Amino acid sequence: PLPAAEGRLEFRDAVFGYGDGKVILPEFDLTIPAGQTVAVVGQTGAGKSTLVKLIARFYDLSSGSLTLDGVELNELSQADLRRNVVMVTQEAFLFSGTVAENIALGRPDASDAEIQAAAQAVGAHEFILALPEGYDTDVTKRGGRLSAGQRQLVSFARAFLADPAVLILDEATSSLDLPSERLVQAGLERLLGNRTALIIAHRLSTVEIADRVLVVHDGRVVEDGSPAEL
């Protein structure tokens, strides 16, 4: 297996379509150095989700190259890919089970101490302790139902525990109340750490914490610069 990745991503002459004859990414070239936080913005249908899903390998390129630390993504084993690239989806996905089990998805070997440390790291520990049965609260049961912001924080704790080199996040468009939004924002910043991250950003506050902003239009990067430049 590949050692833990550093997280450099490189698209070269990448072409992608969904197989219906329409090209979504025409001749795409992009290098993302390890550790960079990249905000991806653009109109609906621009190709933002397609771009990040290629990195999570939901699909393979039609032609060209996409590498992680110089290794073709489609040559990585599923295990190496899962360990190194984690995608946090828009509607934070929780399954029936306890809060602890939901955080440990992908790390079933994790100890309670590791689970709680991950929750603490992203600022989820306090609200979890306040639930009827703390970490043992069933998220599908009455009293265990979590708000949208709390679900986001649980999914951040899950990603923190998985500790991938590359983090992909399709930011939720659903609006949160201000205190929740602040908590989620703080959790996101702590989750980012030194990882490479691509965030489809819907909030200005997220664009502002990025090292780099890519504006995508019709499957092409039409602007590429720091938040201050754009």
Ligand code: ATP
């Ligand atoms: P939004 O802001 O609405 O999420 P987006 O920038 O994420 O938009 P994509 O979802 O990447 O855009 O879509 C880019 C193009 O690919 C669109 O023309 C869309 O219709 C098409 N597309 C997306 N998913 C599929 C699919 N599964 N099969 C075929 N075409 C698709």
Ligand code: MG
């Ligand atoms: Mg999208």
